[in-house]
Amino acid sequence: xxxxxxxxxxxxxxxxxxxxxxxLADLGFDSFEETDKGLLAYIPSQDYKDELLSDxxxxxxxxxxxxWQAQPMPDKNWNAxxxxxxxxxxxxxxxxxxxxxxxxxxxxxxxxxxxxxSFGTGxxxxxxxxIAQMLKMDLSGKKVLDMxxxxxVLAIAAEKLGAKDCDAIDIDEWAxxxxxxxxxRNACKHIQNIMGGAEAIPAQTLYNVILANIxxxxxxxxxxxxxxxxxxxxxxxxxxxxxxxxxxxxxxxxTFGWTLTDQQSRGEWCALQYHKQA
Numbered sequence: 001x002x003x004x005x006x007x008x009x010x011x012x013x014x015x016x017x018x019x020x021x022x023x024l025a026d027l028g029f030d031s032f033e034e035t036d037k038g039l040l041a042y043i044p045s046q047d048y049k050d051e052l053l054s055d056x057x058x059x060x061x062x063x064x065x066x067x068w069q070a071q072p073m074p075d076k077n078w079n080a081x082x083x084x085x086x087x088x089x090x091x092x093x094x095x096x097x098x099x100x101x102x103x104x105x106x107x108x109x110x111x112x113x114x115x116x117x118s119f120g121t122g123x124x125x126x127x128x129x130x131i132a133q134m135l136k137m138d139l140s141g142k143k144v145l146d147m148x149x150x151x152x153v154l155a156i157a158a159e160k161l162g163a164k165d166c167d168a169i170d171i172d173e174w175a176x177x178x179x180x181x182x183x184x185r186n187a188c189k190h191i192q193n194i195m196g197g198a199e200a201i202p203a204q205t206l207y208n209v210i211l212a213n214i215x216x217x218x219x220x221x222x223x224x225x226x227x228x229x230x231x232x233x234x235x236x237x238x239x240x241x242x243x244x245x246x247x248x249x250x251x252x253x254x255t256f257g258w259t260l261t262d263q264q265s266r267g268e269w270c271a272l273q274y275h276k277q278a
Contacts, residue, residue, distance in 0.1 A: 011065040021039065023056055091132055141162065165190040210229070216240070216248060
């Protein structure tokens with residue numbers, strides 16, 4: 001998948017940069033890099049249009065200067081670039097997430113991921129938060145849905161934590177192919193890899209646990225579909241949004257009678273866990 005890089009310069013830097021990242025995530029940008037002058041943001045080229053940035057809230061803040069320039073990313077060996085910077089991640093001193101070129105270490109749970117251009121290595125706070133919550137759960141024998149599965153890291157974690165089977169769904173073809181490679185790399189036997197959005201959730205299926213590490217707008221849009229396939233006494237874990245978005249998620253969750261059972265944050269990112277009554 002080809003990406004477009006947008007270089008933002010801000011003066012002053014804060015709080016506009018935090019506002020900008022939240023806005024861009026809602027517009028479809030899926031990765032960010034802070035710079036001395038502002039921010040680099042990345043979006044699939046097929047989703048980028050100049051008018052997408054025509055009415056940014058961050059640009060209209062009092063006494064705020066904001067400028068940007070967009071350019072297609074040059075073709076290069078992104079795997080090689082990633083390998084130069086990737087370091088193993090340890091979640092809660094229990095789960096090691098490493099690349100194939102890293103040595104194995106003695107942790108109860110080990111996941112081997114080669115992400116290519118897919119989201120989900122554990123480096124991002126939301127992936128870390130999701131796995132941290134999963135480590136506290138009993139997934140033995142559970143049926144799991146991983147929505148927006150990216151690299152497949154959460155589905156892999158679910159199987160290694162005892163889930164009897166898992167459906168991993170992502171709308172991006174590159175992610176779908178990357179996840180398939182990672183499932184094989186981790187010798188997973190009970191994960192069904194599906195390409196599509198929420199409409200691709202297998203019909204008449206009930207899940208004991210739903211994992212959704214997606215941005216706020218998609219979560220709130222599709223939560224009614226998740227409610228239809230979440231089994232009574234089931235749990236649903238959300239991340240992919242900022243702590244200031246919690247109220248929006250809570251408001252929709254309350255319409256289904258879900259109970260908030262866990263909340264964690266890492267930096268400005270948030271993860272929530274809900275329980276569905278029997």
